[in-house]
Amino acid sequence: MKLKIKRLCGLKKTALKDNLVEVQRFVSNPRYICCKCARVANDGSKLCKPEKMCS
Numbered sequence: 134m135k136l137k138i139k140r141l142c143g144l145k146k147t148a149l150k151d152n153l154v155e156v157q158r159f160v161s162n163p164r165y166i167c168c169k170c171a172r173v174a175n176d177g178s179k180l181c182k183p184e185k186m187c188s
């Protein structure tokens with residue numbers, strides 16, 4: 134499947150459903166949290182306001 138998701142923030146419900154496997158890969162080992170949306174991701178570039186998580 135082609136990767137269409139640039140950011141987890143503001144992801145539409147349909148986009149999430151279509152890319153659920155990919156999204157799970159992005160959040161499986163979260164090291165960043167978005168200060169605006171409270172979403173987490175392995176990679177800070179997937180969030181609109183990434184902040185490194187402690188621990």
Ligand SMILES: [Zn+2]
Pocket residue numbers: 142143167168169170171172180181182
């Ligand atoms: Zn965000």
